[in-house]
Amino acid sequence: MKVVRNEAYIRRRATIGNWAFPIGYITLILGLVTSLLYPQLALIPVIAFFVGFGLTQIGIYYIHRFVRPDRPEAALTQALKGLDDRYVLYHYMLPADHVLVGPDGVRTFTVKWQRGEIRCRNDRWSQPIGLLRWFLRWMAQDTLGNPTREAQQEAEALRRYLARRLDGKEIPVRPVIVFTHPEARLDIEGSSVPVVHARKLKEWLRKEGRGSSLPRELQAALEQILPRGEA
Structure with missing residues (x-):
């Protein structure tokens, strides 16, 4: 990669x-x-x-x-280490913060680092914690928010960005929500955006998260408009 x-x-x-x-x-x-x-x-x-x-x-x-060692950019790079050189991972280069481009399409990653139990029921997110703990997390800017909405907004911003630079050619952009904290416990039912823990992300991409191959002309067009990185 x-x-x-x-x-x-x-x-x-x-x-x-x-x-x-x-x-x-x-x-x-x-x-x-x-x-x-x-x-x-x-x-x-x-x-x-x-x-x-x-x-x-x-x-x-x-x-x-x-700054933190487990910051989103570092955690994602570590989680995806080992993908072959057909894949390029972009950090803070595009309208979405973290983007993976490969032969099977384009994905955006919305990274969350919350710990403990995290629930999603039909795109409604929650963490079962007390008021004091919620206040402390708010003070530390560690609240969950709405990952589904964030992921969809990032994917849509990137889709529009690519369409403008590809003369209207549409490339599907698939959002993924990734939790990176080792102690995150995911209880997900009915999320319209895939939710994966970082330790399972690479395996998920190779199996159930794998998309169909992009036509060669679209792959070539993407290569023309996006910068290439070092291995």
């Missing part, structure tokens, strides 16, 4: 995460200290709270996605 990463994009956002979180944390502490030592300066702690909270949330967002 070949991999194409937008290295500058990843590096910039990793830098933002690495700086925004500690600066925001320090700002919160300074605001607290100011409120205790100089109670007459009531406005400064308020400003420090909002600035510090905002910076920490920005930092957490980028750390999750671009």
Whole structure:
């Protein structure tokens, strides 16, 4: 498999995460200290709270996605390691963040890293956790959201992007939802988008997730408009 990463994009956002979180944390502490030592300066702690909270949330967002060892780009690359060189995996190069292009078509991967039990019933997603745990996950930007809607929106954005560059030729884009946390337990019934754990992703692609081969002319057209990566 070949991999194409937008290295500058990843590096910039990793830098933002690495700086925004500690600066925001320090700002919160300074605001607290100011409120205790100089109670007459009531406005400064308020400003420090909002600035510090905002910076920490920005930092957490980028750390999750671009700094952690199990960030989406790294987890997907590891999960798909071993696919042959007919496949190209794109990270942050296209309208969808993670795209796999191969002889059997184009797929987008919507990556989720939540742990614990994850349920889907007819595209309605939930995690059976208490209110306190939900609040802590919200603070850490670790809430589940609606993976089905996210996956469909990414796939549609990529489909339109390809159609514009292929003079209206339609190439099916198939979305896939991938969970990467080792402790994720999936209970899925009635999802309109395939849901796979990362450890089973490569096997799934080779079996039930395998699509029919694209016509050779469409494969050649894709090769012309998409950059090629290093093995």
